[in-house]
Every structure is written in C-alpha cells, then in structure tokens.
Amino acid sequence: MKIAFVYDALYPEIKGGVERRLYEIGKRLAKRHEVHWYSFNWWGSNKQLEREGIIIHGVGRPVHFYKGNKRDPKEAIMFSWRLLMKKVNSYDIVDCQEFPYLPSYSAKFKFADSGNFVITWHEYWGEYWGEYLPAGSRIGRLVEDNMLKLTENHVVVSKHTLQRLCKVRAGRFELIPNGIDFKAIKKVPPHREKRYDAVFVGRLVEHKNVMLLLRAIKPIRTEYPTFRVGIIGDGPQKKELETFTRRQGLQKNVEFLGFLEDFEEVIAILKSSRLLAFPSMREGFGMVVLEANASGIPVVTVDAPLNASKELILPGKNGYVSTPTPEDFAQKILLAWENSYKMRRQSISLARKYDWDNISKKLERYYKGVLHET
Template identity: 40%
Template sequence: MRIAYVYDAVYPWIKGGAERRVYELSQRLARRGHDVHCYGARWWDGEREIKLGDVWHHGVCPPHPLYNKNKRSVKQALLFALGVLRNLEGGFDVIDCQEFPYLSCFSTRLRSGGASFFITWHEIWGDYWIEYLGVSGYLGMAVEKATATLTGNNIAVSEMTRRELLKLGAGSIVVPNGIDYSHIQSIRPADSEHDLVFAGRLISHKNLHMLLEAIALLSDVSLLIIGEGPEASRLHSLARSLGVDNRVRFSGFLKYEDTIALIKSSRAFVLPSTREGFGMAALEAMACGVPVVAVRHRMNAACDLLTPETGVISELSPASMADAIQAALDLSRKAGQKCREIASRYDWDVICGEIERVYAERV
C-alpha cells in the first residue's frame, strides 16, 4: 500500500504521544514493504523532502511555534492546513490524518482523492474547550464535532476516546498507542531507589500539587518527580511549605533510558493527571513491572489500562490519593508479572499489525 500520514509536529524534532505514534507506525509499515510518506511542518534544516529511516518526510510549510501563551496557536494551524492543501500529493491508497489541530483534517479531506481517508483521534475535548478558551471555546467544540463528520474511518487510540467520539455521533475502531516493549526490558534498573516516581510535564492538569499534599499525609514515603514545565517553581515552593522537600526529589528532564531505569527501581508509579488521551507513561511503568496509581476522570484514558492486579484508581483528592498510593505500594511485590504481561500486548510491532489490517480492509 501507498500510505501517507499527516500531522504538523514531527518526531524526533517534536516529542509527544501523537508524534511517536506516527513515527513508530510509519517506520514499521515501511519495513513491511509499504511506501510510506509523512507530511508535516519542516522542522529540519535543508531540503523540503528528506528520508528519515525508511520513510519520506515532506515539509509542507515552514516551522511555526505550536503554542502561543500556553495555548495551541491558531496561526500555526492555519499555516499547516494551507501547506497541506498546496502540497499533499495524490496517488495514495491510505491517508491517515491526526485529528489535532483539526483544520488540516479538512484540507486533507479535500486533497484525499480516491484514497481511503482516516482520522486518528488522540482525545476529545468536548466541553473542556470552554475551560480552555472561555466563550471562544464554543467554536472549538463546533470545529471538533465537524471534524468527526469528515470520514467514516475514525480511529480512536483508547476506549475512552471511542466513547467520547460516540457522543459526537461518530463511530470508530480502537487501535491503541504502543511501546517498545523489548527495549524497555533491556534497560537495567537504576542504582538509586524511590518509593514513587512521576514522569511527565509539570503542568496544571497533572495535579502534582495534589500529589505533594498526598505525600504529606504519608510517613516515610519518598517521591521522584521527573520532568520540566511551568509549574516547577510553584511545586518546589509547595514541597517546602508542606515539609516534604526532604522526601521529594525533582530531577528535571532526563533521557528516556534513564527515566525507565528509575521507574524500574521504584515501587510504584503515580500519574495524578485528569487528562490523558491514552496513558503512555502508565503503560511504560507497567512494562517495567511497576503498579500504577491513576485518577478517576472522564478525560483520563490511563484508568482503562489498569486492573486490580496492576494498579489502583484514586479519586481527585489528597486523602484518596494517599490511600491509593499506600495500596499500590502494598501491591508492588506481586504486581510485576501481570503488569509486564498486559504491557507486552501493546508492543509497537503488535499495534503495527493491527493498523495494517485496518488499512487493508478499507482500501
């Protein structure tokens, strides 16, 4: 098959769940003999078209900051959508466009010709648009709903996203994100040990302030926070004011392999976020054999990955989180095998086989 992926952010120049999905699937499909192309902004130097691994990358517009004052840039979305309209070639059997930032889905639809047109949905914002943009959020909700009508070939990366798409009147098939399971297994545990680890961006919806308050309710429990973000300074101050700074360590950003090594040497992984379109960090922790604490919320797909044998689901409060953490620590000695067993089902090679079958059935 001749396959095109459309997404403005391109791995490895931009690192995130959607970017990693496009990279992993495109490279594996190409190695299986398919002719695969990726259309994104030109984040690299040099020619407009380059070959990265086994996949051709086409820069349809110059790079532009993805965010403006911590909000996704409308100007950038427009520039990319126009670039797709001008530069997306014909002759593809399959075109898979990532849903965000929406406008490119419309220009891709116009240029798709006879290709089977897919939209991959990483999350549905719904009424979160109002919290994000105020009154202007109603426009975001309308555009999101209109995007869901562009094709009958919607792919959801999680059961949560599938359920939310149904609320927009759109059916979908679930093809989840994945992990490099064998690579994770090859990494040795770190020498330093912590009871708990969090890894991710230090931003408001991760609810790390509540995690620190939960730590204050627990005695002799240590926490390692891996990552950077706009909440860092406030979290440092909060740890001091709660008197837990001697039990909480902030490492800043670390290499992927170092992060995995530290998760492996911990007793539990904590993801207090209320917004996860899939929950990649939770799945990677399970691949390390470590149980996970997640927060119950309709926008948190990480909860769908957990079973009573592999993790604990908390309510959004310090007291509930403290109880869940203690339960996960108690679970840690017997959770390893089941955690790894479930995580192995999400290896990227397995997911690649799933997406290949979905494409072939609809060409």
C-alpha cells in the same frame, strides 16, 4: 500501499504520545510499504528527511505550541495553512491525527478523498471546550464535531474516546490502541543511582495535575518521612510546581529531573522505582502507564471524566484508580507502594499484549480494509 501521516509534531524531537505512535507504527509499516509523514521542519532543514524508512516532509519552520498553559491556536492555523501551500503526492491512505483539529480540514482538501482519508482520534473534548476555552467553546466544538463528517474512516485509540464519539455520531470506528516497544523495555536494566518510591513522567502542564501529587506527599510523609518522588518532564508549569515544593518544605522528598532525552534512561528510572504516580485529568490514552507496567511497576491514576488511562488499570493487579483528592491519592500510592513487588508479574503480563508489532499489524489490516471498500 503508499501511506501518509499528517501531524505537526515529530518524534524524537518531540516526545509526546501521538508522535511516538506514528514513529513506532511508521517504521514497522515502512518495511512493507511506502510511508510518509508531513510535519513541521523540526530537524532544522528544508530538505526532505528519511528516518527508519519513513520519508518526512517539512512544511516550514516550527511554531511554538503553547501560549502560557494552553495550546496556541495560531500554531494550528499556521500548520494548516502551510499544508495547503505544500506540494504533495497522491497516496493510498492519508491518516491525519485529530489534534489540533484544523489540519484535518486542510489534509482532506489538499490530498485526500473521503474513501482513503482516515482520522485518528486520541481524544474527544466535547463539553471540555467550555472549561478550556470559554470564549471560543462553541467554535471549538463545531470544528471538532464536524471532523466526524469529513470521512467515514475513523481510528480511535481508547475505549473511553470511542464511547464519547459514538454519542455524537454513529459511524465506522475502529479501536486500535497505542502500544509499547516491549522487547526494548525488557532489555533496559534498572538505574543504578536514581531510585524513587514514586515517579511521575509527563509534560508539566496543568491538566497533568502534578500539583495533586505534590499535595499528596504531605499525608504520606507523616507515615514515611523519607518518601521520595522523582518528577521527569518539563513544561510551562515547572516554576509553579518548584515554588510550591519549596514553600511546603518538600525539597527532601521531591526531585525535579527535567526532560530526559534518552528514553532508556526514563525506563531505567521507572524500573528502579516502586510505582508510577500519574494523576492526569485529561489523557487520550496514557502510554506511560503501559511503559511503567512493562517495567514491572504498578500505576496510580485518577478517576476523571477525560482520563482514558484509567481503562488500563485493573485495581489490585497493575495499579489503582483514585479519586482526584490528595488524601485518596496518597492512600492509593501507599497501597501500590506496599504491594509493588506482588504486582510486578501481573503488570508485565498485562503490558505485553500492547507491543507495537501487534498494533502496527492491526492498523495495516485496517488500512487494507479501507482500500478494499473504495
């Protein structure tokens, strides 16, 4: 098969969950198929690039994703326009990621038909548009919902998103979750120097809800004054979080580690810590939850309507799900902290089935089924 992925971000220059999924699946499929990826020129050259067998096509210089704490719609418009201007080949399968919405329309028009066009859904916003973009919420919902009419072939990465999509339109949806490189994680030793009671990993943006974690430290500190939290990541909310930490006198309890280029270093820190604190309010899947479990530590996340990562938690087995309040989040953190070693074996066992080898084979079978029906 000739397969094309369409997404504006590229791994490892950008280390989010979607680009990591495409990279891990793509390099495995490239051993048996011809795999292409259309993205911005993140590698700083206009030349075509090959990486782990994936042929990468740039559509032009990258555009900043964020304007303040929100995604800049100009970025989506620019990527969509450049896709339309790009000379492309013909493919057996074109798999376009649902976000940031507009590229799905360009990709469908430019180099796909209804039979071989696949949209992969990592999230469905729906009513959240009213909160995220009040002035443009009607347009946002219209663009998002109409994507369901572009093709009959839809891949969904979580049960949470699948249930939401099925309420909008009956269709042919295939659940194929994200995964982890279980074997690679297993090989990484714990970090020798960086050891924390709890660690957060993710982009420092508002919906990741890191402020909840910082507010939870105060009640934790009354019982465990030396409780230490490591925050791995960078983003537009970093200064606000650092300022709050100073004003609350939490400097001895919180360390901001910034963005870590080396994935193995992130895993090493997870392995040397007691738990992952992941208070995100909006998550299409939550790959870091699996990475933490595969590293042998439980996860505390929150019960929020748009947080799909809570699906990955079996309370008392591999973590806990908290209400989004500092008091309950603190209580669940302490529960996970106290039972961390007891939950190690179960956490690893639950994560093992999400190995990328299994996920890529499942997606390959799905692509073949799409071709068989065209």
